[in-house]
Amino acid sequence: MSIFEFVKSHVDIVDVVSTYVRLKKMGNYWKGSCPFHKENDASFTVSPDKQIFYCFGCHESGDLISFVAKHEALSPIESLSSLIEKYDLKIPQELLKESGKFNSNRQAHNAHFELSKLFAHYARTNLEKNPAALSYLEKRGVSKTQIERFCIGILPSGRASINGLVAHARKAGFLSKDLINAGILIESRSTTYSPFEDRILFPIRDISGKFVAFGGRVYQPRDTRPKYYNSKESECFLKRQLLFGIDLARPILQSTGIGYLVEGYLDCIAMSQYGYVGTVATLGTSCTDEHLKLLSRYIHTLFVVYDGDNAGTNAIIRLAERCWQTDIELQIITLPEGEDPASLLTSETPHKNIFKNTEHIFDFFVKSTGKGYLKKTLSQKIQTSKKIINLITKVTNPIKQDLLLQQAAQSMQVPFTSLKSTCTNPNTTQTTDVKTSAHNKVSLEEKIFFISLCGADAEKNVTDFIITEAVIQYFPKSWHNMLQLLLKMNVHEQGKAGVKKFLNTLTEKERNKVLLGLFKHEPETTPMHFKQLLSLLASKHWKEAISIMKNKVQIAQKQGDSKRVEQLLLAISKMNHMKQ
Numbered sequence: 001m002s003i004f005e006f007v008k009s010h011v012d013i014v015d016v017v018s019t020y021v022r023l024k025k026m027g028n029y030w031k032g033s034c035p036f037h038k039e040n041d042a043s044f045t046v047s048p049d050k051q052i053f054y055c056f057g058c059h060e061s062g063d064l065i066s067f068v069a070k071h072e073a074l075s076p077i078e079s080l081s082s083l084i085e086k087y088d089l090k091i092p093q094e095l096l097k098e099s100g101k102f103n104s105n106r107q108a109h110n111a112h113f114e115l116s117k118l119f120a121h122y123a124r125t126n127l128e129k130n131p132a133a134l135s136y137l138e139k140r141g142v143s144k145t146q147i148e149r150f151c152i153g154i155l156p157s158g159r160a161s162i163n164g165l166v167a168h169a170r171k172a173g174f175l176s177k178d179l180i181n182a183g184i185l186i187e188s189r190s191t192t193y194s195p196f197e198d199r200i201l202f203p204i205r206d207i208s209g210k211f212v213a214f215g216g217r218v219y220q221p222r223d224t225r226p227k228y229y230n231s232k233e234s235e236c237f238l239k240r241q242l243l244f245g246i247d248l249a250r251p252i253l254q255s256t257g258i259g260y261l262v263e264g265y266l267d268c269i270a271m272s273q274y275g276y277v278g279t280v281a282t283l284g285t286s287c288t289d290e291h292l293k294l295l296s297r298y299i300h301t302l303f304v305v306y307d308g309d310n311a312g313t314n315a316i317i318r319l320a321e322r323c324w325q326t327d328i329e330l331q332i333i334t335l336p337e338g339e340d341p342a343s344l345l346t347s348e349t350p351h352k353n354i355f356k357n358t359e360h361i362f363d364f365f366v367k368s369t370g371k372g373y374l375k376k377t378l379s380q381k382i383q384t385s386k387k388i389i390n391l392i393t394k395v396t397n398p399i400k401q402d403l404l405l406q407q408a409a410q411s412m413q414v415p416f417t418s419l420k421s422t423c424t425n426p427n428t429t430q431t432t433d434v435k436t437s438a439h440n441k442v443s444l445e446e447k448i449f450f451i452s453l454c455g456a457d458a459e460k461n462v463t464d465f466i467i468t469e470a471v472i473q474y475f476p477k478s479w480h481n482m483l484q485l486l487l488k489m490n491v492h493e494q495g496k497a498g499v500k501k502f503l504n505t506l507t508e509k510e511r512n513k514v515l516l517g518l519f520k521h522e523p524e525t526t527p528m529h530f531k532q533l534l535s536l537l538a539s540k541h542w543k544e545a546i547s548i549m550k551n552k553v554q555i556a557q558k559q560g561d562s563k564r565v566e567q568l569l570l571a572i573s574k575m576n577h578m579k580q
């Protein structure tokens with residue numbers, strides 16, 4: 001038995017899941033609302049017999065260890081160790097020996113968390129005895145409640161302060177060596193000091209509330225050191241994965257599905273203080289894919305609050321280039337120049353309305369990338385349009401894509417249609433060639449289907465582009481379901497909204513196929529051309545049908561079944577009639 005099996009045999013999955021999801025017993029299973037995707041149905045199913053979970057909506061599945069790992073954004077080892085802790089399991093000695101690495105890692109990590117917690121609370125106590133630091137926080141508008149909530153503290157400077165910390169740690173069984181290993185103290189040739197000395201201390205906790213690292217900010221006006229000092233990265237502290245405030249924000253993120261992202265400790269604290277409890281902050285890095293992935297477990301919409309300066313704009317542009325891969329909708333809140341969330345929310349006449357003016361990240365991207373477009377040189381213009389089109393190509397919603405193209409066309413002052421056709425292949429400027437070569441590769445059926453769909457989308461002459469029940473029969477079976485749906489849902493009568501509804505009704509596989517097709521195809525065609533294509537399809541269908549019949553005639557002839565031959569020939573002549 002491995003240590004994993006031991007834990008699984010001693011802890012019940014229903015018990016574990018119930019602490020996160022409201023489960024109801026139904027027959028042999030327990031069911032609830034899936035914590036991994038947004039839903040109103042109870043697709044999430046737990047089997048107590050098999051000790052596994054499965055979601056019929058998002059197909060997430062696994063055992064209790066992978067459940068905790070996914071839910072808490074932990075590694076399997078970490079989720080194992082959190083279960084051992086939570087259920088206070090006594091692991092048999094021989095299992096511990098086998099998993100030596102797990103054990104020593106776990107012990108080292110736990111010691112790090114413990115020591116960090118001790119340091120945080122020590123600094124928190126010190127803050128009460130430090131009027132200068134308290135008054136600085138007060139000036140910055142940080143309330144007592146927030147000081148408590150975020151466990152804000154201070155480590156005074158000087159020998160006595162360091163000695164005091166070492167003595168305090170020793171009482172809990174830690175040595176100065178441990179403080180040095182944790183990056184709280186630094187040993188130089190002549191002395192031992194702390195990089196956090198005389199800085200306001202912001203403890204950084206991971207998603208489950210464990211203290212992992214610290215940020216220290218200078219607060220005295222005459223202090224000329226760098227404004228911030230953050231703990232060095234370690235196995236327990238990776239900036240690209242961690243978000244400040246995530247442990248406190250999580251419940252509200254989970255219940256509202258909405259979060260706010262800011263850049264600093266004080267911004268995050270101010271947001272939280274003024275009611276934006278679901279706020280997290282990056283730690284001196286820009287927002288990474290890993291941050292988004294972590295947040296996407298809890299929220300569907302993230303409001304990114306950012307500085308309106310150049311650096312801020314560029315950071316958002318970089319984010320836009322990547323964020324289409326996650327499930328999170330990103331909305332941008334631009335702060336007025338010279339303001340930050342803290343200054344804005346704490347000012348006497350707060351412009352709190354700013355938090356109501358949001359802009360979708362793609363709109364923001366197109367607008368700010370296209371800004372000053374007309375004044376750019378030719379090569380700059382080409383660069384810019386490539387950038388914009390590259391991004392728009394990645395937008396999967398065809399309607400959204402068209403809207404963005406319209407906006408881009410406006411800022412670049414180029415016709416919408418030419419931008420749209422470039423969008424099918426951003427690497428080329430020779431759009432006509434692309435069009436023909438792309439169309440040569442696609443089947444007649446595909447061509448007809450997409451003209452029909454884009455026709456419905458175009459809101460003009462929609463009836464000219466309807467595929468009737470009779471035409472559907474000419475399509476291979478694999479298309480029937482989609483086409484019948486298109487017909488049944490009256491998509492052509494409802495325009496864009498109909499297309500949207502149609503897309504939502506498809507299976508994921510079908511939807512991907514359709515969306516991909518919408519990128520490849522040039523929707524513009526005349527009703528006459530469409531009719532020609534339809535008759536081509538009909539004749540193709542009948543040709544194939546006739547050739548099958550002719551084969552049957554040959555077989556019947558060989559068998560000397562003259563009556564059958566006669567019947568088949570009669571049928572063929574009827575088909576020939578249909579063909580025309």
Ligand SMILES: [Zn+2]
Binds near residue numbers: 044056057058059
């Ligand atoms: Zn699910």
